[in-house]
Amino acid sequence: MARRYDSRTTIFSPEGRLYQIEYAMEAISHAGTVLGVLAKDGVVLAAEKKVTGKLLDLSSAKDGGYGGSGEKIYLLNSNVIGGVAGLTADANSLINFARTAAQRHLLTYNEDIPVELLAQRLCDMKQGYTQFGGLRPFGVSLLYAGYDPHYHFQLYHSDPSGNYSGWKATCIGANNGTAQSLLKQEYKDDIEVKDAIGLVLRTMSKTMDSTTLGSEKLEFAVLTLDEVTKQPKAKIYKPAEINALLLAEGLMKKDEDTEMKAA
Amino acid sequence: MSLMEYNGGSVVAMVGKDCVAIASDLRLGNQALGISSNFQKIFPITDRIYLGLPGLATDVTTLRERFRFRVNMYTIKEEREIEPETFAHLVSSTLYEHRFGPYFVEPVMAGLSKTPSGSVKPFIAATDLIGCLNFAKDFVVAGTASAKLYGVAEGLWEPDLEAEDLFETISQTLLNAVDRDAYSGWGCVVHVITKDKVVTRTLKGRMD
Amino acid sequence: METSFAITGKGYVIVAADTTSARSIVKMKIDEDKIKTLSPHLLMAYSGEPGDTIQFAEYVERNIRLYQIRNLYPLRPSAAASWIRRALAESLRSRKPYSVNLLLGGYDTASHDPHLYWIDYLGTMTAVPFAAHGYGSYFALSLLDRYHNPEATLEEGLATLKRCIDEVAKRLVVSPGKYKVKVVDQDGIREVEL
Numbered sequence: 332m333a334r335r336y337d338s339r340t341t342i343f344s345p346e347g348r349l350y351q352i353e354y355a356m357e358a359i360s361h362a363g364t365v366l367g368v369l370a371k372d373g374v375v376l377a378a379e380k381k382v383t384g385k386l387l388d389l390s391s392a393k394d395g396g397y398g399g400s401g402e403k404i405y406l407l408n409s410n411v412i413g414g415v416a417g418l419t420a421d422a423n424s425l426i427n428f429a430r431t432a433a434q435r436h437l438l439t440y441n442e443d444i445p446v447e448l449l450a451q452r453l454c455d456m457k458q459g460y461t462q463f464g465g466l467r468p469f470g471v472s473l474l475y476a477g478y479d480p481h482y483h484f485q486l487y488h489s490d491p492s493g494n495y496s497g498w499k500a501t502c503i504g505a506n507n508g509t510a511q512s513l514l515k516q517e518y519k520d521d522i523e524v525k526d527a528i529g530l531v532l533r534t535m536s537k538t539m540d541s542t543t544l545g546s547e548k549l550e551f552a553v554l555t556l557d558e559v560t561k562q563p564k565a566k567i568y569k570p571a572e573i574n575a576l577l578l579a580e581g582l583m584k585k586d587e588d589t590e591m592k593a594a
Numbered sequence: 595m596s597l598m599e600y601n602g603g604s605v606v607a608m609v610g611k612d613c614v615a616i617a618s619d620l621r622l623g624n625q626a627l628g629i630s631s632n633f634q635k636i637f638p639i640t641d642r643i644y645l646g647l648p649g650l651a652t653d654v655t656t657l658r659e660r661f662r663f664r665v666n667m668y669t670i671k672e673e674r675e676i677e678p679e680t681f682a683h684l685v686s687s688t689l690y691e692h693r694f695g696p697y698f699v700e701p702v703m704a705g706l707s708k709t710p711s712g713s714v715k716p717f718i719a720a721t722d723l724i725g726c727l728n729f730a731k732d733f734v735v736a737g738t739a740s741a742k743l744y745g746v747a748e749g750l751w752e753p754d755l756e757a758e759d760l761f762e763t764i765s766q767t768l769l770n771a772v773d774r775d776a777y778s779g780w781g782c783v784v785h786v787i788t789k790d791k792v793v794t795r796t797l798k799g800r801m802d
Numbered sequence: 803m804e805t806s807f808a809i810t811g812k813g814y815v816i817v818a819a820d821t822t823s824a825r826s827i828v829k830m831k832i833d834e835d836k837i838k839t840l841s842p843h844l845l846m847a848y849s850g851e852p853g854d855t856i857q858f859a860e861y862v863e864r865n866i867r868l869y870q871i872r873n874l875y876p877l878r879p880s881a882a883a884s885w886i887r888r889a890l891a892e893s894l895r896s897r898k899p900y901s902v903n904l905l906l907g908g909y910d911t912a913s914h915d916p917h918l919y920w921i922d923y924l925g926t927m928t929a930v931p932f933a934a935h936g937y938g939s940y941f942a943l944s945l946l947d948r949y950h951n952p953e954a955t956l957e958e959g960l961a962t963l964k965r966c967i968d969e970v971a972k973r974l975v976v977s978p979g980k981y982k983v984k985v986v987d988q989d990g991i992r993e994v995e996l
Contacts, residue, residue: 439885652926
């Protein structure tokens with residue numbers, strides 16, 4: 332009988348639940364982990380890539396555009412980086428929506444979209460799919476790392492139901508419970524970006540299923556303020572830069588070290 | 595009264611040796627009355643392309659915002675910066691969309707395009723208010739002082755000028771042309787685009 | 803005839819507009835307030851075609867207020883100015899354009915500096931240190947070229963404004979009688995008596 336309430340997102344079950352939304356969230360909790368930490372002078376984002384294979388052609392990602400391999404971490408606007416967990420196809424559609432919304436704000440107000448407003452724009456759409464017309468909700472949670480002159484650096488999370496919330500440090504995807512309790516223990520209110528990078532990478536290495544931490548499994552991004560222009564500067568790391576960072580933080584496996592030297 | 599002369603203003607772009615320059619005045623007027631001496635009509639499109647929009651000031655602002663929107667969406671989706679030739683056609687088609695109720699501007703653009711060998715090729719172009727492209731090899735002019743700019747540029751410009759000499763040539767061309775035009779002047783801004791940097795200088799001009 | 807001025811100084815913007823409401827050659831009212839408070843730190847002086855002015859000013863006022871209610875903080879002066887400019891630019895190419903000229907003075911609480919924008923009915927917008935609309939602009943702008951000081955205190959700024967008003971009263975045949983003067987700074991908006 333319960334199945335009668337599964338087929339439509341728009342129908343409550345007798346216990347007052349929307350099963351499709353809960354299933355969407357369940358799907359996300361199996362996706363690659365995305366982790367964000369808000370620091371005093373920036374925001375740090377890291378993501379675990381699940382699907383990798385030797386035959387997957389990553390050549391475009393190696394030297395493409397603004398960095399990153401375009402799977403988990405995306406530039407949403409010049410002042411916001413987004414990290415996604417869930418169905419990749421749904422995520423692509425949401426990212427496209429976010430980028431258009433941000434550019435539309437720039438067009439009408441001649442200023443970068445405030446971070447919370449961008450999160451709201453996406454949540455308005457996500458909420459719509461929980462209510463109208465027998466459609467499937469977006470199977471995607473997002474982290475937004477951004478900067479605006481109103482509240483400076485910010486970190487938001489949004490889920491398939493269209494709820495969003497601001498965080499000092501949070502995590503979505505597989506093992507998010509473990510990561511969140513680790514972050515709760517280690518987070519300090521006046522943390523700086525350089526320490527936040529270490530915190531993110533250490534938490535990531537403890538929560539990830541795989542034993543090795545390297546650019547083929549990890550995406551990484553930092554949002555800071557440019558020292559000269561005082562404008563937000565989004566840096567999405569390229570694979571080589573991630574390896575260099577892991578090496579510097581001493582988180583790369585020994586055998587990988589020798590591989591790097593050999594290569 | 596023509597809408598092209600309502601606010602005043604002029605732009606010129608020139609080709610040099612592996613470099614280009616684009617310059618404009620800074621006046622915004624209400625016919626003969628000067629309103630602002632810091633009205634920018636040249637906008638950076640990418641690190642290597644600049645666009646000058648002389649003409650009706652309301653359309654200058656509107657088009658600047660529209661081109662920024664289009665180029666930003668292009669950059670983020672293509673994951674690369676737009677090439678000057680491509681951008682020129684974007685400008686042209688945007689203006690032609692309004693063929694029978696045009697934006698009153700005459701865009702001038704300058705940039706460096708990439709060659710397959712990895713070096714750069716200077717690029718300048720201008721269009722009329724409905725988007726007819728003019729790919730010149732030497733210099734392009736537009737605005738209320740365009741007739742005067744043609745004269746001075748014809749006399750001063752020579753092929754293969756180095757960046758510093760090109761700066762001097764374009765500055766003298768603009769400064770002297772706008773001094774003969776009542777609707778342009780009140781200071782100038784000059785951008786010289788080379789392979790590894792863009793040098794922007796603001797020039798003092800006669801304030802009459 | 804209608805005249806409005808605005809002057810920036812150290813941490814403030816003064817906006818002044820005449821208070822006459824005229825139809826043809828007849829003064830209908832002499833205490834009309836033509837400066838709207840759009841948000842806690844934003845002033846807008848409007849002039850132009852009667853009817854259009856009030857209609858457009860209220861349209862702007864309500865939309866700026868709506869943004870503030872929806873987003874918990876008001877638009878910054880530059881963003882508000884861009885939105886208003888776009889509204890006029892779109893109206894220009896509509897069947898019946900608004901014929902309204904504006905001076906927009908605001909204090910940006912995020913970057914802590916005063917902003918002044920000159921906007922006309924075509925949708926022309928420029929940020930300026932001082933501005934004027936109407937016949938008074940022909941006298942006031944040249945006077946402000948000589949006497950304006952961006953570092954002036956409020957008292958000095960008001961004295962400069964007084965010079966403009968006196969000059970217009972002295973030389974303009976159709977000079978307005980009274981002005982309303984408002985100031986916006988860090989503490990918000992208040993009306994001042996000259």
